[in-house]
Amino acid sequence: MNAEIITIGDEILIGQIIDTNSAFLGKELNKIGVSVYQITSVQDDKGHILKSLKEAEENADIIIITGGLGPTKDDITKHTICEYFDDTLVQNDAVLRHVEHLFKAYIKRPILESNKTQALVPSKAKVLMNRFGTAPGMWLEKNGKVFISLPGVPYEMKALITNSVLPELRNKFKFPFIQHKTVLTYGLGESALADRIEDWENNLPKIIKLAYLPSLGRVRLRLSGKSMNQSELETTINEQVALLLPQIEDIFVGFEDEHPIEVIIGNHLTLQGKTLAVAESCTGGRIAQAFTANAGASKYFKGSVVTYATESKVNVLNVSENDINEHSVVSKVVAESMAKNVRETFNTDFGISTTGNAGPTKGDSDAEVGTVWIAIATKDYVFSEVFNFSNQREKVIMKATNKAFEMLRKEILKK
């Protein structure tokens, strides 16, 4: 069973927004056993949308269309779908009442005629109510193929997928089982890893596909399989993983499942009843932000400091001015006092710090661009490591953030 995702909107093609909806859709469809064959982003142009609908109908069983459902003139998806299905728009009273309710409860402005047109839907469409916005989702069928049109606003689309689309799809089709298992490794490059596990890779069973996903200091190995026989597939994947692990013991961090490493760390801290504080310099808030993006972070994350200016390391974190003058802000001693002092200030079990130079120019230190010290403090000791993460600003920040997570995870899981 194949799906195609069509995202509609000039803003995607001119790069004004990044299409994050497709990744969400890909992930969710995969979970229920639907492979995404293709993602196609097209302009707000009737001819182009019609063409892409036709091509998608040839390639896929399920076509999910996002975007172009707003109340303004540049939003033409609904009319174009109407034309594709040789249909007309009719008013849906439930949607109209919902739109009126949203305006009364949240928007607190008189409702406009253009808002009311949100209640017009193709007569052949089944309406999927959009709790968080005025544009309803629409489900249409043609020659055994399913077309689902959803608003482009991410949280509206996500809620519709979770609450309406996936349950309806599961009702309608019997899906094969898709399984991915992603092995997280840190510290060895893609090609060196491939070289090491070449024999294993060459002997993988036909139904298992392997992908290398390298990114700034880590390589994820993804094993994927698809089968109508769930238990056979699971067994096969687990057998292959069991053969792999002894070969990568030194670089294996864990399995990715659904969760990024900061969520895994958060879960461990929560289970252990332990807490964390962060002192960031070159990573500039990225570590804190990654933790606090997740609900439940307040259980373990007490807070953080970004001491971007050198003087703030002294004023806010009590780093010794002498140490800075003697060793520079990018040094072992400064990284370690930052970790130690932030842990004490926030009264936590763990403190972690970064200080480095992300570039493009040297800052208040002679350290080469790309040099980063990362330190971890516990109640009993503090330690640090130094890295050189290349000369590209974004890469330095991301690599330092990833490395901080890697070090922290190891420390937390230490017996």
Add this chain to the structure above:
Amino acid sequence: MNAEIITIGDEILIGQIIDTNSAFLGKELNKIGVSVYQITSVQDDKGHILKSLKEAEENADIIIITGGLGPTKDDITKHTICEYFDDTLVQNDAVLRHVEHLFKAYIKRPILESNKTQALVPSKAKVLMNRFGTAPGMWLEKNGKVFISLPGVPYEMKALITNSVLPELRNKFKFPFIQHKTVLTYGLGESALADRIEDWENNLPKIIKLAYLPSLGRVRLRLSGKSMNQSELETTINEQVALLLPQIEDIFVGFEDEHPIEVIIGNHLTLQGKTLAVAESCTGGRIAQAFTANAGASKYFKGSVVTYATESKVNVLNVSENDINEHSVVSKVVAESMAKNVRETFNTDFGISTTGNAGPTKGDSDAEVGTVWIAIATKDYVFSEVFNFSNQREKVIMKATNKAFEMLRKEILKK
């Protein structure tokens, strides 16, 4: 002149990574007058890649392909392109020397055979040297169409586009002029805005296209035009903007150009020689991170504190415990002491703070999920506003961040 972007990789289709390359490519191509007709993401599958190359050749003059150029077995782009061009792979000595150099200088591991195959390129391809990685870019031509294959690693792809692809394209073609002007508004919904400017929109000249880009508290209005006559196009767009502005005076924030609002704020602060400190609670580091992502932030951004736990508001920011008990952590008085104290602690001209409840459950406060106080402190005064940003965690964090930027920008530009 049209382009099509083809991004290759199963990891995109199963949602394991978000395709950020396409947005960058769309933006850069637009700047030189090339419209992106379509973005197509396809699997690591020879048949599928060949099909998409053929379709792209029919629709576009320039085809940019990213991804699938790694040294491992799942990377098949190079072989597939070879097949499409009926070509064979030959060793490029300059690339080989470069790969060997990278291994010696940075990777510090013996070079493997698989790394050396990175120097194999189709004989008909012009090689674009990749300074930051081992996979070179490749430029091929067929029936007057240009095919450019680039690595999928974002910073490698970006450097190749900026340093090689755009200059070569500009050399080869005479492009029409494309202009976008994006008007940033805060505080009025999409449909109410459309209603207000309906007459103006209906009377726009044919060559100007208007798009509404709503996102969490703001609506961007994008005017786009394309013409061989640059000055005429500029005049037309400026005339239309001049007609628009008096109608949206109360909600107009500025023009977007290239820059997000945090960069605009940073530029103003740098020009004024002023500095900023941030105290975040519910936004969890997102404001700090947005500022520090930009090179040059150290000129105005001294640092920030994330006081996520209530006790850290007291310990780290000296917020009065009495105030918290009397008014709760989500209150005017707490927001204002946070802004005031963070400004004093970091010794800056401006301090800004957020405190609120992003949900999904109520925290250390009785405030409804979605309630956020934002305060700004200057040397002379402190003030705050309260908002309710709905009940969806991600939306609350993003809206609060956007609103903080909006308030800060207004304050900084105050006479």
